[in-house]
Amino acid sequence: MDKSMLKQKKVITANDAANGPFSVKLRYFWRLCCRDRQLILMVIIPVVWYIIFCYGPMYGIQIAFKNFRPARGIAGSDWVGFKHFIRFFESKYCWRVIRNTLVINIYQLVFGFPLPIIFAIMLNEVRSARLKKFVQSVTYFPHFISTVIVVSMLVQMFAADTGILNFTHLIYGSNIAVTNDPRYFRLLYVGSGIWQNFGFGSVLYVAAISGIDTEMYEAASIDGASRWKCIWHITLPSILPTIMIQLLLRLGSMFSQGSEKILLMYSPSTYEVADVISTYVYREGLVGAEYSYGAAVGLFNTVVNFIMLFTFNQIARKAGETSLW
Amino acid sequence: MAKRMSIGDRVFEVIVTAIVLFLGFVCLYPLIYVFSCSISNPTAFMQGKVKLFPVGFSFESYMMVLRAQAIWTYYYNTVWYTVVGTICNILATILLAYPLSKRYFVLRGPITVLIIITMFFGGGLIPTFIMINNLGLYGSRWVMVLLGLVSTYNTIIARTFFMSLPEELFESARIEGASEFKVLWKIVAPLSKPILAVLTLYYGVGHWNTYLSALIYLPSSDLHPIQVLLRRVVLQNSRDILESADIDPDAQIASNQVKYAAIFFTMVPIMCLYPFLQKYFVKGVMIGALKG
Numbered sequence: 001m002d003k004s005m006l007k008q009k010k011v012i013t014a015n016d017a018a019n020g021p022f023s024v025k026l027r028y029f030w031r032l033c034c035r036d037r038q039l040i041l042m043v044i045i046p047v048v049w050y051i052i053f054c055y056g057p058m059y060g061i062q063i064a065f066k067n068f069r070p071a072r073g074i075a076g077s078d079w080v081g082f083k084h085f086i087r088f089f090e091s092k093y094c095w096r097v098i099r100n101t102l103v104i105n106i107y108q109l110v111f112g113f114p115l116p117i118i119f120a121i122m123l124n125e126v127r128s129a130r131l132k133k134f135v136q137s138v139t140y141f142p143h144f145i146s147t148v149i150v151v152s153m154l155v156q157m158f159a160a161d162t163g164i165l166n167f168t169h170l171i172y173g174s175n176i177a178v179t180n181d182p183r184y185f186r187l188l189y190v191g192s193g194i195w196q197n198f199g200f201g202s203v204l205y206v207a208a209i210s211g212i213d214t215e216m217y218e219a220a221s222i223d224g225a226s227r228w229k230c231i232w233h234i235t236l237p238s239i240l241p242t243i244m245i246q247l248l249l250r251l252g253s254m255f256s257q258g259s260e261k262i263l264l265m266y267s268p269s270t271y272e273v274a275d276v277i278s279t280y281v282y283r284e285g286l287v288g289a290e291y292s293y294g295a296a297v298g299l300f301n302t303v304v305n306f307i308m309l310f311t312f313n314q315i316a317r318k319a320g321e322t323s324l325w
Numbered sequence: 326m327a328k329r330m331s332i333g334d335r336v337f338e339v340i341v342t343a344i345v346l347f348l349g350f351v352c353l354y355p356l357i358y359v360f361s362c363s364i365s366n367p368t369a370f371m372q373g374k375v376k377l378f379p380v381g382f383s384f385e386s387y388m389m390v391l392r393a394q395a396i397w398t399y400y401y402n403t404v405w406y407t408v409v410g411t412i413c414n415i416l417a418t419i420l421l422a423y424p425l426s427k428r429y430f431v432l433r434g435p436i437t438v439l440i441i442i443t444m445f446f447g448g449g450l451i452p453t454f455i456m457i458n459n460l461g462l463y464g465s466r467w468v469m470v471l472l473g474l475v476s477t478y479n480t481i482i483a484r485t486f487f488m489s490l491p492e493e494l495f496e497s498a499r500i501e502g503a504s505e506f507k508v509l510w511k512i513v514a515p516l517s518k519p520i521l522a523v524l525t526l527y528y529g530v531g532h533w534n535t536y537l538s539a540l541i542y543l544p545s546s547d548l549h550p551i552q553v554l555l556r557r558v559v560l561q562n563s564r565d566i567l568e569s570a571d572i573d574p575d576a577q578i579a580s581n582q583v584k585y586a587a588i589f590f591t592m593v594p595i596m597c598l599y600p601f602l603q604k605y606f607v608k609g610v611m612i613g614a615l616k617g
Contacts, residue, residue: 032431038505039424046421056456057448125341135349146534148552152559152588203610227334260537285451298449
């Protein structure tokens with residue numbers, strides 16, 4: 001049947017392509033490309049952008065295994081194998097940056113993850129719709145403020161001399177420079193992050209709660225359940241799938257910590273607790289112009305991240321219907 | 326819900342309302358405080374009398390900020406990056422998302438894989454830096470537009486939105502022989518106001534708030550955005566900028582008030598736009614959370 005259709009130069013159908021040899025598949029594919037030529041024309045610019053700006057740097061990853069000299073280019077530099085990786089793993093900074101990355105992420109998980117959930121549940125218990133809306137508007141707003149502004153406010157309001165929020169006189173008798181103190185870096189970094197994002201982080205849970213059938217609450221209250229019991233036995237179980245998936249996705253990114261905010265907040269006096277992998281790559285690789293070394297440390301981070309992200313995303317996919325894509 | 330409330334429930338409601346109000350206050354307090362400090366009477370500010378609301382009134386700190394010549398260059402740059410950048414972002418995102426929303430599109434599978442890989446894996450800082458250099462974009466304004474031209478996450482949001490449009494809309498247009506471009510422009514675009522608002526918000530706020538890529542890729546401060554200026558004034562105590570505004574950098578307290586004014590001044594545009602865009606971003610999160 002396939003052959004007769006080919007001879008007659010008839011239109012090849014999907015069925016033919018699926019059963020036919022490679023050449024038929026190719027011709028079928030070509031026919032579809034001709035049909036969708038306008039759509040292909042649309043995606044050309046974005047796809048070329050992806051290839052240059054996302055896959056181009058992936059080609060450049062090879063400098064992690066080379067001794068990159070800008071004058072000789074990526075391809076012309078000599079291969080050195082795992083030299084840069086070994087140097088990183090043997091350096092005293094290796095453990096420091098990995099530890100800080102993990103510790104900050106754990107702080108963010110423990111203190112930052114539950115708050116949006118609790119906040120969303122509490123919002124749901126507020127009777128006045130106007131009050132609810134007002135609080136939502138106010139708490140979502142910090143999410144849209146820039147990192148520079150947040151850190152600027154932090155530094156100003158926690159300044160030792162004029163900072164209104166500097167609390168250290170309660171502990172030490174007089175204010176210390178809390179923003180430069182290694183003991184307080186994580187508190188300020190994670191705390192300001194929670195301040196900025198807990199409201200916006202609750203949007204998803206508010207949506208999940210609004211999807212709960214209100215009849216369940218009515219039935220429960222007729223049976224004499226208190227508000228607290230309703231939360232415990234209706235609200236929480238209903239949004240548990242959303243919570244689980246968010247938790248799995250969050251666990252997948254435990255090894256990544258952006259550099260933007262830390263670069264603004266840290267100083268040599270707080271490197272010991274503040275320096276994470278991404279800031280180390282920035283400082284050593286870019287500012288210090290050790291491109292190959294920086295690329296190697298960055299690649300190590302990317303690979304670990306990828307494994308974590310992929311694993312937890314797969315678990316999330318299996319656990320529920322939501323995933324990253 | 327039942328109209329009669331037990332005492333326990335009433336106490337519960339009072340506590341919950343109080344906590345929620347408290348959290349709202351916590352979010353609002355730094356913003357009010359910054360504003361109050363910037364606008365208060367300098368003497369009252371110096372004596373530390375400003376706790377929450379302005380004490381007295383003085384516009385002097387803002388006059389100082391506005392007098393600094395440099396600030397207008399920075400502001401212009403930020404506006405340029407935000408406007409040009411966001412327009413390019415949205416065009417590119419839609420040109421990618423619309424074809425991907427067509428289930429029959431022949432390249433749908435391969436392109437989806439191509440863009441999703443980048444959510445999990447990337448070149449990293451240093452290889453990107455080298456590539457930008459090789460492209461000759463180092464030091465060019467356009468690096469700020471091109472660097473994050475398309476976000477995969479936003480593309481998926483837009484694609485999901487386009488997929489929710491009823492297929493009948495396109496059928497008649499196709500029968501009449503309208504080109505895909507025409508369909509996109511005449512039929513899809515007018516229906517896409519919510520998604521355009523979401524994209525504008527996400528991309529626009531992103532551009533407005535950028536500072537690090539400017540520091541990395543733009544060596545000349547003539548091209549720097551306002552966030553970089555704020556960083557230099559507040560976080561690095563840059564003398565030249567304070568002096569160019571006739572502020573003695575050693576006069577700690579006076580320069581402190583100017584810093585508050587600079588912080589607020591940088592925040593104002595986002596504050597002004599926020600109420601208009603607010604209703605859309607919740608929608609954006611919702612669409613984004615759905616399975617594609």
